[in-house]
Amino acid sequence: MGRVVLFEMNSQDPERAASFYSTVFGWEIGASSWGYLPVTTGNEDKPGIHGGISKGPSDYPHGIRIQIQVDDIDEAIQNSVDMGAQVVREKMEFDNFYLAYLVDPVGNGIGLIQNK
Structure with missing residues (x-):
């Protein structure tokens, strides 16, 4: 979840x-x-x-934007796109986490974050 x-x-x-x-x-x-x-x-x-x-x-x-923590950012991005979201920023790597920005199907900006 x-x-x-x-x-x-x-x-x-x-x-x-x-x-x-x-x-x-x-x-x-x-x-x-x-x-x-x-x-x-x-x-x-x-x-x-x-x-x-x-x-x-x-x-x-x-x-x-809210940041939603996920276990697998690649899977969450793909599932989001499959459900109609748009990727605004592809997965970015930082020291301790990965981050991506999306817009959901109704226009809300969200971030996905996965800790390393």
Whole structure:
């Protein structure tokens, strides 16, 4: 079962967005890595998820995507395409995980993430 493990906020002014969410909601904003500001939204003793804020690319300049953790990203991409999704960014490799971006059949942007 794919589980929502992160959210990703895209903005053309990520520092301003980070300042807003930090000030208004008390979110802790971490140091930038690859242009991505990690966000901690609370303690582990309450339900919720963490995420990040980054500068949105031209194909997704602003908005929020959920990141769904999968066991096999290649299989999840293929199953998604078979069900009508479009791949926006093919599987990318990072130090500890793989990541791909898709648009589901009704237009929602999602990310698929597989830990190594």
